[in-house]
Amino acid sequence: MRDDRLSPRKADLARRAPGMHRPPHFAEAEYAADIRGTLRRLLRYFTKESRLLVLLFMAVIFGTLCSIYAPLLQAAAIDAMTGGQLPQLGQELLYLALCYLLASLSQFLTGQLAARLSQHIVRALRTELFAHIVDLPVRYLDRHSHGDVMSRMTNDVENIASIISSSLPTLCSGLLTVAGTALIMLWSCWQLALLSFLSVFVTIFVTKRMGRVVRRYSRTRQQLLGEQTGMVEKMIAGYRTVVACHHQQAVIRSFCEKSDELTRAGIRQDICSGVMGPFMNSISNAGFVACAAAGGVFALDGMISVGIIAAFLVYIRLFSKPINELAVIYGQLQTAVAGAERVFKVLDEPPEMMAGGAYPPRGRNDIRFDHVSFSYVPGQEVLHDFSLSIPAGRKVALVGATGSGKTTLANLLLRFYDPERGTIWIGPSDLRTIARPALRGSMAIVLQDTVLFSATIRENLLYARPEATEEELWRAARLSRAQEMIAALPQGLDTVLTAGGGNISQGQRQLLAITRAFLADPDVLILDEATSNVDTRTEKDIQSAMQELMKNRTSIVIAHRLSTIRDSDLIVVMDEGRIVEQGSHRELLAAGGRYYDLYMTQFRGFAT
Structure with missing residues (x-):
């Protein structure tokens, strides 16, 4: 009969080995040395696709305006319902459905145009890069890691494609949403708008402070994970030597010690990451409740209608969501610009000079x-x-x-x-x-x-x-x-x-x-x-x-x-x-x- 129990050595490894973790939050963004210069060079590729770019911006702007206008229609519908104006209610609901339909179509069109734009730009960039690498002198490839050159051709270019296809439309839409939402909220009720802004900015401030702690634990965890991976790689590469020298127990002890450190770092990071979400939601919900309570008071005083309160609650979500997204996109944008800078460094390398005279007549050349x-x-x-x-x-x-x-x-x-x-x-x-x-x-x-x-x-x-x-x-x-x-x-x-x-x-x-x-x-x-x-x-x-x-x-x-x-x-x-x-x-x-x-x-x- 087969014994399914673990041996003491395997049980020790199973006890100590860290489990599967979620990807670390708030990963450090890479930064380019010359952000402005890199962006200017990158924009040259966009100008070659000006038609697609204009269509993309038009789709983003139209979709964003529909999303911002929809809560006002919702407020009008609620006011019509509370006022018993059924014909107007039906009209407002029809407009609201049409507005959401147009917003959805705009988002679909935005995705299609962004995908086309990113692939056209990446194709031009990758083709230019490959053609240039082929013409580089041997000295360059001897002095640079082949993996690094391949990474610039694949990972860095794909990062640029990802930014164009997803983050660029989100960035434009987010900026327009924040600006448009803030203006409508101030126009509707500036007192309630200021209270909403205060709760959002408190959330951003706390998120930033806690993000630093998570990043510190993330760096430690990634370093330990790299050390552990290197340890495993060395053991596998030198397995014959390890076995021949009967060094298994010492290798296991070293692995378990490193695994313990990685487990502790992973627990600390996951606890901070896990606490962060509920804590942020609590602050956001507290601000949401405060705005609802203040809105109720204002409604009783006749300052605003019930529909405006409902619209405000939607606008608070619309206002805070893009701000959180923009923080993430900013890091992705920095990484993509750093990747573009690495690509441009290869393109700036002088190619091998091919010009010159003819080869002397063959057969008589000392x-x-x-x-x-x-x-x-x-x-x-x-x-x-x-x-x-x-x-x-x-x-x-x-x-x-x-x-x-x-x-x-x-x-x-x-x-x-x-x-x-x-x-x-x-x-x-x-x-x-x-x-x-x-x-x-x-x-x-x-x-x-x-x-x-x-x-x-x-x-x-x-x-x-x-x-x-x-x-x-x-x-x-x-x-x-x-x-x-x-x-x-x-x-x-x-x-x-x-x-x-x-x-x-x-x-x-x-x-x-x-x-x-x-x-x-x-x-x-x-x-x-x-x-x-x-x-x-x-x-x-x-x-x-x-x-x-x-x-x-x-x-x-x-x-x-x-x-x-x-x-x-x-x-x-x-x-x-x-x-x-x-x-x-x-x-x-x-x-x-x-x-x-x-x-x-x-x-x-x-x-x-």
């Missing part, structure tokens, strides 16, 4: 690094006064420890970055004078970390050369030894790859990347540990195919496995951004220097 210095972070040079000549049509291998600057040379050749000092020459041309599209169209790179897109194999290969024919695709696949692998897939070249090529093996992804390089038919080929993820037999096949591919073109091979570069025309050994040795495989082994040490470590089992 590559020369002439006293090149470069650093990703100012003051921390990766290359120091680096000089190297790579003859056209030769195979040059770059070896060295991680961080010695090998991949940086490839980044500079493709103009992902430009040197801080010195010059890189392609034949007779300074690399910086060649247009980036022409330069990159004449080079191909195969990275250790293969990049494939969520598309068909055909579409991924055509990234190298969009105009390639079916015959050329299969020829590239045959040369790269990927033909059998592609033919064995369910739809061949039309097989759809999942994100990153997750539905094929790492070795197969590497083969497709190499096939793409074959298809590009480049003048300069860069291989960054291109066969690191294929088996030994496949690597041998690829190496023989690459010998054919590298004929009559300059090839730069970045390698850690020295077995792949023994036939190189030139091997360059790098260390901390400088060349320490260069020569052929035999020459470097005979010299007994750094390359000799690396080679013997890999192939003779020497201790490292």
Whole structure:
């Protein structure tokens, strides 16, 4: 028989773990550094949709006026009823029904127009942002979190859409309602109006004071929740280590301690939030009762009619509700403006310059690094006064420890970055004078970390050369030894790859990347540990195919496995951004220097 009782350890976790909580109230709003400037830029997108904007405002104004006018019709109907004027009562009720119907239609139209306006503006903003991100230099994306860039494209833009579709109409309607209601109340009975305003402002004052307390507890709770989530994430990521070191009890104790803190903070916040609603309602209801009592006294004195008292009670609700909504909308508006400012910061980043001259005639271009210095972070040079000549049509291998600057040379050749000092020459041309599209169209790179897109194999290969024919695709696949692998897939070249090529093996992804390089038919080929993820037999096949591919073109091979570069025309050994040795495989082994040490470590089992 199964025992449903909890073990002591699980019971302790169940007792201590916090339950489900409502979303924290009064969340902190984000603030933009330049609110006015951001709003001005955002308004430019509205001016492009001026027709929709005008229609939206007309619908909001008309609907708000109907809502404000309806209580006056209600007051007239009540006065007609108390006065026994049945024909007038029927007329006022008809007008009241018509007024509410028009208000409902206006609200429906407002929702439709606001949705269209928000989607049109967001489409323009998102399209402009995406087109700009595509043109940003690699340096920007290297220095900014990919998650942050994606958040600006998704979350920040969606916040703007939400404000336009919901909060903007509510904001306009709320302001008009407060102003219109206040004027009608003052016109009807200024004494009763002042009493109503006093009760509303007392409610706002107390709400603001209590909101500060709730926000303080909310910040504490969110911080503790983040710490607890981080603790769980670390435990799951390092679960094997936790179990192997028999550290479960210590992890549980730490989790329970943090859970206790989170529970206490959650209880305090929920108590304050729970008390706040009834307390505010009590103040509001007290003001409501005071206005009703005062209105009764005024009615007995003949100052106002019973209908006006009834209208006043409706107007008090109409007046207080938008004020509370405006406080919430203000925070949402601040968050949306802060998101817009983050979006505009990306749009303000200068795009990568694509202009320049033509690529020199292919096949006769030596590559020369002439006293090149470069650093990703100012003051921390990766290359120091680096000089190297790579003859056209030769195979040059770059070896060295991680961080010695090998991949940086490839980044500079493709103009992902430009040197801080010195010059890189392609034949007779300074690399910086060649247009980036022409330069990159004449080079191909195969990275250790293969990049494939969520598309068909055909579409991924055509990234190298969009105009390639079916015959050329299969020829590239045959040369790269990927033909059998592609033919064995369910739809061949039309097989759809999942994100990153997750539905094929790492070795197969590497083969497709190499096939793409074959298809590009480049003048300069860069291989960054291109066969690191294929088996030994496949690597041998690829190496023989690459010998054919590298004929009559300059090839730069970045390698850690020295077995792949023994036939190189030139091997360059790098260390901390400088060349320490260069020569052929035999020459470097005979010299007994750094390359000799690396080679013997890999192939003779020497201790490292």
